[in-house]
Amino acid sequence: MVRVRFAPSPTGPLHIGGLRTALFNFLFARKNNGKFILRIEDTDQLRYVPGAEDYIIESLRWVGLDYDEGPDVGGPKGPYRQSERVEIYRKYAQELVDKGWAYYAFDTPEELDAMRQRLREARSPVQLYNHITRSEMKNSFTLSESEVKERIESGEPYVIRFNMPADRQIVVHDIIRGEVKVNSNTLDDKVLFKSDGFPTYHLANIVDDHLMEISHVIRGEEWLPSLPLHVLLYEAFGWESPQFAHLPLILKPNGKGKLSKRDGDQMGFPVFPLDWTDPKTGEKIRGYREWGYLPEAVINILAMLGWNPGTDQEIFTLDELIEQFSLERVQKSGAKFDPDKARWFNQQHLRRKSNEELAGMFRPILQLQGIEVDDRYLLRVIELLKERVEFVEDFWTKGYFFFEAPRSYDPKGVKKAWKEQTPQIMRELKEKIIQIQDFTSENIERELKQWIESKGLSFSKVFTPLRLLVQGSTSGPHLFDMLELIGKDEIIKRIEYGIENIKK
């Protein structure tokens, strides 16, 4: 039985790197008829951010990554919030102490700093709390059993550290990267249980993955260095280890490093699925959703960052991804995020939507403008604009003139199309348009072209200024379809108004 989990910690808004980890877990679970579990890793009291958990849940829901078990939906292996499981971790930490795999330590943060500082100054290649240095610190190795007991009973703060064995060659296996070998001497006695009564990630993670019967741990590459520790923890408990897959990181588009919080607003693309307002600073960051991205597009963008099907297919629905996903085809190297391609994905998915769906998404934007239109008109507008739009908002920015007369005229367009003789031509054109009885696209085109030819004018001398008058700029949708849709009376009004108001 495949059981995988997405285990974010609620220290801020979910980042798209995290969302991709969730996606790959989800795809793997669905592909293998397994379970996808959401677990909230809120063991850090200091970094806890109110609202972050709700944000995570809402984000997953928005993109359609439904989980089978989780804090809000429950499940047989709950609770799914680590803060509600502290007693469990305490018990297992104790078990490791009893078995000799862990020990008590009483060093203060200052003492730890001093130790690292000293080692650095001594040019020691490693500055670790390990099998060598622990003999100089305050812990179960240096204190007598009774003194340890006494300190604990007197309420002195303590932590429980892992007893990292010396000189062990650890070989771990990763589905994406193959074998990774590490010597335990480069590892340290990690804190497993903190003095605040909470476990660290390492302990809680292993205990929960075991108790929740997780079969595959699919997580970001930043966890690869702690994999040997985790494997040793499974050994210490005598548990069978799940399989591991470490996903490549998503990197900044230009420049270096992991994609992070502020990159988005600076470089003109979102880094978070939804809008987020920092509860402390009040700072607002825009999300994919509010930016106008379709959830389908976000899924597609993330799926293609670090995975590919091995075919030329690039546009996928979630179901198609489930069908074709495999961990074996996940890339080893980090992928730079490409904002241009992200836009392209959105455009592709937008075009695959029905006109009715698009109308449903566009109407709220119109309502914001105080505009009410009937469905037939709206659907025609969408039909005319659909191929030239990347985001839903573009229906407004590129088509507002279907709903109201242009308020201004694009200066470049005016310069290009509005010549000395143009007002006179437009006056005559207006008279011609008044005469057109059958005001349909096809007929308007035929009659106007005939008229232009009979006057010995060129199409562009007439049509470009006409377009300018009707829509305020010189590039846009099919001219005659647009004229038909806007209607004869309104067209005439716009021509009259424009002739008076465009100055040359």
Place this chain on the structure above:
RNA sequence: GCCCGGUUCGUCUAGUGGUUAGGACGCCAGGUUUUCAACCUGGAGGUCACGGGUUCAAGUCCCGUACCGGGUGCCA
């Protein structure tokens, strides 16, 4: 510093010892269009990080170096 991982057009990538190194985004040009977009056709863009091996043959296997990234916390 130390540990781990990575390295194919600007970007995402195909490629598993023998290919003119393929596709997509973006860019450029032509076609189409009253215009722009879309679409179609074409183009530029890669000494497969570098250096050494192994082999009749290496982007593909091995070693070293460089560079990039991650980790190195009582953070996850």
